Amino acid sequence: MRNILAFGLVGLLAGPAFAADMVPMTRDNGAPVGDNQNSKVAGPEGPVVLEDNALIEKLARFDRERIPERVVHARGTGAQGVFVTSEDFSKYSKASVLGTPGKETPVLVRFxxxxxxxxxxxxARDPRGFAVKFYTDQGNWDIVGINEPVFFIRDAIKFPDFVHANKPAAVTNLQDPNNAFDFFSRVPESTHMLTQLYTDTIGMPASYRTMDGYGVHAFRLVNAKGQQVFAKFHWKSQQGLKGLTLEQMRTTDTDYATKDLYANIVAGNFPKWDLYVQLMTPEEVEKLSYDGFDDTKVWSGVPEVKVGTMTLNKVPANYFEYTEEAAFAPSNLIPGIEPSPDRMLQGRLFAYADTQRYRLGVNYEELPANRPLVQVANNNQDGAMQSVPRTGNTNFDPTNVPGQPAEQPAFRYAQYKVDGMTQTKAIDKQENFRQAGEFYRALSKVEQDDLIKNLAADLGQVKNEQVKDIMVSHFYRADKDYGTRLAAAAKADIKDVEAMADH
Ligand code: HEM
Structure with a gap:
């Protein structure tokens, strides 16, 4: 009532009068802003004066609101929640987050x-990112995964080319299946991932809630005695898996996944995922017919053990702070979880923190979304936007000054043997098609029909007949029925396909 009364004629012209329940508006230097509706002008008909610092600052800040979008995974949605451990996994890993049943660890997720x-x-016909940051009592641990268990390529050196071929094209700025399949026709290891991606249930999730997540790579788990075992992570949706058909995908709301996720969290219908782990000893990995560190492969037949459950229960208070500024990285590992030799993972260990130093600045780990809950104590310092207070002269180590950060020998990296000559050479056990065929044959008839329809819708647009035939020959090599049906649906030449597959 008081506010309404405060609007006299003057109030209508100049904005509301200040009331007791309002906060004084200031400039960024903390000085009061007197008028936030009218610029300072040189007389009633005169130009705006440069000395209107409040105006200049407001426009200048606005001009700089956008930061570079992520080079991939630019469209995303953040949510917060908690991970509750269900198993004592200390036999395999000294990571405390996996150690004590009932332990609660806050998480930030970005889909x-x-x-x-x-x-x-x-x-979009695209994998869905499924990135989880655990704020553990040993520092932040990120599983930066996707909703398929495999990936398109197996060596980081191919990643920029893979992305260029699939992102909006250099001339038209439109995504073009001609470029994508031109690339994939030369990369037969993509056959498995493409087969999963073009299904309805996995490839086109009906919501972020109704999809699984996978760490994809193998990681090295290390226990307190230094014993090692390799592990793959799998988030299983308690909501079940649900996909969209091609027709539904084409007509669905452009923001359907964010709307669904946030509406459910706000309504108290919190989505949950159980975290499962597959384990293999180095000797078991060695015996596989394929390369166990090849991220185009699943570890089929290896049992999964449940280790905990994640619940998403909060829409972050601010999109920019918790989605744009969130920085997930496969290199954010904690004691007890180390990299495997997977050649993609090895490249990712470098690329994420590197892009984040560019995208957000070198002190990005001080931002609210990225700041660990534990104290950060080291001699890294300075750089643009350094803001955590530092005291004293001892910005070096070793030192004799008491109270300084000290290294902890108990947390040395695991030791393992490596052998052989340096080389730039493809992996030996490639098996580019077998698991794609197994996946296809495990689908129901309806799922196979939908897969072929979805793939043909994009492959059918490829103008270069040779590229189209090579692509179909890859699916033919995975499974003869799959390739034959796809050739008919995408109008590829089955004789060429068979000849190529025979090679
Ligand atoms: C060598 C191969 C890869 C490279 C070089 C690479 C690089 C990148 C880069 C530069 C970003 C942007 C990060 C940022 O700006 O914060 C990114 C985001 C992401 N990548 Fe990769 N990537 C690779 C492979 C993969 C694989 C195999 C997966 C899944 C297993 C994956 C999942 C993700 C996810 C989920 C995000 C989004 C994270 C977020 O929500 O902020 N990437 N990747």
């Missing part, structure tokens, strides 16, 4: 699509 821009439609 995303991969190839298109920050404001692009969410219903």
């Amino acid at each position: 995303s699509t991969v190839m298109n821009y920050r404001g692009s439609p969410e219903a």
